[in-house]
Amino acid sequence: MLVPSVVFQSPDGTFLVGSDAERRALTDPGRVARQFKNRIGDPTPLRIGDSALTAEAVTARFLLRLLSSLPGGQPTRVALTHPAGWGHYRLESLRAALSANGLAQVLLVPEPQAVVRAHDALARLEEGAAVAVYDLGGKTFDAAVVRKLAADRFVLAGPPEELDLGGLDFDEVVFQHVVEALRPEWDALDPMDPAVLTAVADLRRACTAAKEKLSADTEVLIPVALPGIATREVRLGRTEFESMIRPAVEETVATLDRALRAAGTPPHELAAVLLVGGSSRIPLVTQEVSAQLGRAVSPAPNGMAAIGAALEARGLEPEPAAVATAMWTRPPLPEAPKALRPKRRKLTPFVTAGVLAVAVAGGVLANNVLTNKAGADTTTTTTAPPTTTTTVEPSVVQYTPTQQPPPPPPPRTTTQPPKPKPTTTTTRPSTTVSTTKSTPPPPSSTTPITSGMTKAGAP
Structure with missing residues (x-):
C-alpha cells in the first residue's frame, strides 16, 4: 500500500490520513499537515486545526490510524524505517x-x-x-554504503550523508515554471479566495503528475483551471526541466561520492547500486550517477524500504519498550560567536598589586616582631639584617577625554643607611591622569623604600 504522508484533523478530533486527508484539505487547508517526518525531534509543535502537536506525535497518530484501517486488522509486529543519519535524540x-x-x-x-x-x-x-544506496525521497536525500556481514545481518560501512533536497523541490520548479507562464494574470488572483486556493491546490497536483510523466515522455502539457485566467495549458519539455534541476542532481551525486569515500569503498568494489525514492526515476538522475560511478545503474523496484522493513520485523524480535523514553527536550544550543560575546575587564594588574602589598606588609610585621623579641630576651639575641622593602601600589585611572594628562611625577631617589652606596629606585613615567597612593607603614627598625608605580595603558 502506498499512502501519502498527509494527516487531517476534523473539528470533532477525528484523524484522517492519506488520500482522505488530501481531499478534505482542499476545503479546509488549515487542518492539514504534510511532510511532518522531517520535523521529528523539533520541540516546536505543528498547528493542526485547534491542536498543537509535535511532529513525532503526528507520526504516531498517523501510524496508529493506518494500522487500524488495514483489511486484515492490526499486525502483531510493526517496523518503521527512518533516515540512517538520525541521532539518539530524534x-x-x-x-x-x-x-x-x-x-x-x-x-x-x-x-x-x-x-x-x-x-x-x-x-x-x-x-x-x-551496496551503495542513493535515496532521493520527497523532502530529503540520503546516501549510504551498507555491507553484508553474515546471513540477514547488514551494517553501515561508513557514516551516511544527507541533503535537505528532494522531489518536492522538483515539484516546486515545475510549479514556478507554470506561474511565470501565467503572469501577469497570476498576480491579479485573490490569495484569500477559497475558489482560488482550491484551484491552486489542483494545479500543484498537476505539476507533480507532469514531473512524473516526464520520466517517460519528452514533453507534457500541464492543465490550468484558475478563476479569471484564460490560459488552459502550459507546455514543459524534458530538456527544459532537466536544465532547471541539473544543479540539484549534481549535488546529490557529489554527496553519494562523499559517502563512498567515507566508507572507504571505491565504485568498482560495489556489488550493487540501488536508486530508491520516487525522484530517482528521473532519467537525468540515472545518467549522472552512472557517469560518476563509471557503471550502469537503474532504479530499484517500488517499495524496497517497506519490503526490507517487513523482513526485519519478521526475522527479529521488536526492541523492548523500556527504552521508549525521551532523554531531552531539545538539542543543546550553539555557543555564541566570539564577536557577540561581552568583553570582560582585565583585573590582573590590580590583583597582582594587591598580593604584593599584602606580602610587603607581612614582611614588615615579621621584622618588627623579631626586633622586639631581641630587646626583651637576655639570653637570645636576634639581629635583623638591613632590609629594603618596595611597595607596589595599585593605581586608579581616571580618564577625561577633554583634559590633557598632567606631567608625570619626578623620580624619587632614596638611600639606605646601612649600605655603603645609595640605592636608587626610579619610577617609570606614567600616562595615567592621576594616581592614588596608600599611607606608608609606621617606621620600624627597617626603613622601607616606597615608590609609586603605575602600569602604562591600564584600562
Whole structure:
C-alpha cells in the first residue's frame, strides 16, 4: 500500500490520513499537515486545526490510524524505517511518542539497511559485499554504503550523508515554471479566495503528475483551471526541466561520492547500486550517477524500504519498550560567536598589586616582631639584617577625554643607611591622569623604600 504522508484533523478530533486527508484539505487547508517526518525531534509543535502537536506525535497518530484501517486488522509486529543519519535524540523522541500511543513494540530500522535487506532477498549477496544506496525521497536525500556481514545481518560501512533536497523541490520548479507562464494574470488572483486556493491546490497536483510523466515522455502539457485566467495549458519539455534541476542532481551525486569515500569503498568494489525514492526515476538522475560511478545503474523496484522493513520485523524480535523514553527536550544550543560575546575587564594588574602589598606588609610585621623579641630576651639575641622593602601600589585611572594628562611625577631617589652606596629606585613615567597612593607603614627598625608605580595603558 502506498499512502501519502498527509494527516487531517476534523473539528470533532477525528484523524484522517492519506488520500482522505488530501481531499478534505482542499476545503479546509488549515487542518492539514504534510511532510511532518522531517520535523521529528523539533520541540516546536505543528498547528493542526485547534491542536498543537509535535511532529513525532503526528507520526504516531498517523501510524496508529493506518494500522487500524488495514483489511486484515492490526499486525502483531510493526517496523518503521527512518533516515540512517538520525541521532539518539530524534530516535528517542519518536520512541516516546509511539509508546504514548500504544505502539511501544515498533521496530525502528534504518532505511538503507532495509533497502539492502530487500535487495538481498531478490538477489542473494555474498558475505562482505558492499551496496551503495542513493535515496532521493520527497523532502530529503540520503546516501549510504551498507555491507553484508553474515546471513540477514547488514551494517553501515561508513557514516551516511544527507541533503535537505528532494522531489518536492522538483515539484516546486515545475510549479514556478507554470506561474511565470501565467503572469501577469497570476498576480491579479485573490490569495484569500477559497475558489482560488482550491484551484491552486489542483494545479500543484498537476505539476507533480507532469514531473512524473516526464520520466517517460519528452514533453507534457500541464492543465490550468484558475478563476479569471484564460490560459488552459502550459507546455514543459524534458530538456527544459532537466536544465532547471541539473544543479540539484549534481549535488546529490557529489554527496553519494562523499559517502563512498567515507566508507572507504571505491565504485568498482560495489556489488550493487540501488536508486530508491520516487525522484530517482528521473532519467537525468540515472545518467549522472552512472557517469560518476563509471557503471550502469537503474532504479530499484517500488517499495524496497517497506519490503526490507517487513523482513526485519519478521526475522527479529521488536526492541523492548523500556527504552521508549525521551532523554531531552531539545538539542543543546550553539555557543555564541566570539564577536557577540561581552568583553570582560582585565583585573590582573590590580590583583597582582594587591598580593604584593599584602606580602610587603607581612614582611614588615615579621621584622618588627623579631626586633622586639631581641630587646626583651637576655639570653637570645636576634639581629635583623638591613632590609629594603618596595611597595607596589595599585593605581586608579581616571580618564577625561577633554583634559590633557598632567606631567608625570619626578623620580624619587632614596638611600639606605646601612649600605655603603645609595640605592636608587626610579619610577617609570606614567600616562595615567592621576594616581592614588596608600599611607606608608609606621617606621620600624627597617626603613622601607616606597615608590609609586603605575602600569602604562591600564584600562
